[in-house]
Amino acid sequence: MAKTREQKRDILNGLLNKIEKSKSVVFAKFGALQVKENEELRQKLQEENSEYVVAKKTLLGLAFEKQKIEGLNPRDFEGRIATIFGYEDEVAPAKILEEFRKNNGDKIDFVAGILENKLLSTEEVTALAKLPSKQELYAKIVGSMNAPVSGFVNVLAGNLRGLMNVLKAIEEKKA
Numbered sequence: 001m002a003k004t005r006e007q008k009r010d011i012l013n014g015l016l017n018k019i020e021k022s023k024s025v026v027f028a029k030f031g032a033l034q035v036k037e038n039e040e041l042r043q044k045l046q047e048e049n050s051e052y053v054v055a056k057k058t059l060l061g062l063a064f065e066k067q068k069i070e071g072l073n074p075r076d077f078e079g080r081i082a083t084i085f086g087y088e089d090e091v092a093p094a095k096i097l098e099e100f101r102k103n104n105g106d107k108i109d110f111v112a113g114i115l116e117n118k119l120l121s122t123e124e125v126t127a128l129a130k131l132p133s134k135q136e137l138y139a140k141i142v143g144s145m146n147a148p149v150s151g152f153v154n155v156l157a158g159n160l161r162g163l164m165n166v167l168k169a170i171e172e173k174k175a
Contacts, residue, residue, distance in 0.1 A: 011055060015063035015083075018051065022085035025114040026093045026125055029079045030054075032107040041108070044096050049088040057081065064114075071119045077111050090115060091131050098129035 003011070019025070030038065042052045057074040060083060064072045074081060086093040094113065101108055113120035113128065120128065132140070 008059060012059050012063055015053070015055060015059060016066060018053065018085045019063055019067050021087055023088065023115075024086040024090040024093060024128075026084045026086070026097060027074070027077060027111040027113060028082050028084065028097055029077070029109045029111050030082045030107075031080045033104075037104055037107065041096075041100050044100065045084060045093065048092040048096060049086075050093045050096065051085045051087070053083045053085065054080070055083065067117070069114060069117055069119065072112070072114070081111060082108075089134050091128055091133055094125050094129035095131075095133060098126070 033041070045052050057077065060074040060081075061072070064074070084093040084097065094110070097108060097110065110122045110125040110129075112122060113125040115128070
């Protein structure tokens with residue numbers, strides 16, 4: 001059943017709001033996914049504060065055109081296209097899709113993406129998927145900051161252990 005103008009306007013406004021809120025957007029071809037797999041992917045994305053949306057390419061094109069993102073024409077994409085909006089972590093949508101692809105036999109493919117209002121190619125989105133997440137980067141930074149302190153504590157503990165060994169040897173010699 002065809003949608004009315006009012007319904008299309010509501011969908012367009014919803015897409016505009018999603019684009020404004022998102023830090024990154026990934027476009028994926030999902031034609032080979034079954035319903036169960038589609039729902040599983042939606043749930044994984046939702047857990048990472050990302051949203052999986054399927055809309056008409058014409059409405060997507062209008063929404064991105066209004067947001068002044070140049071060079072993007074969803075009509076050029078082949079097949080059925082899903083748009084994944086990442087609201088917190090810029091890398092999360094691409095990482096989740098890449099993991100899903102590996103586990104489900106390439107039933108979903110990257111088509112393009114948007115990061116900082118710039119269009120990304122398929123290769124750039126794939127590279128983005130291989131970057132560590134914010135949480136992983138935070139953990140590495142904390143580990144790097146903690147390493148000198150841990151080393152210093154180990155050096156001090158080594159000196160104490162050495163002193164204890166000397167005192168124990170003296171005690172054993174006297175006994």
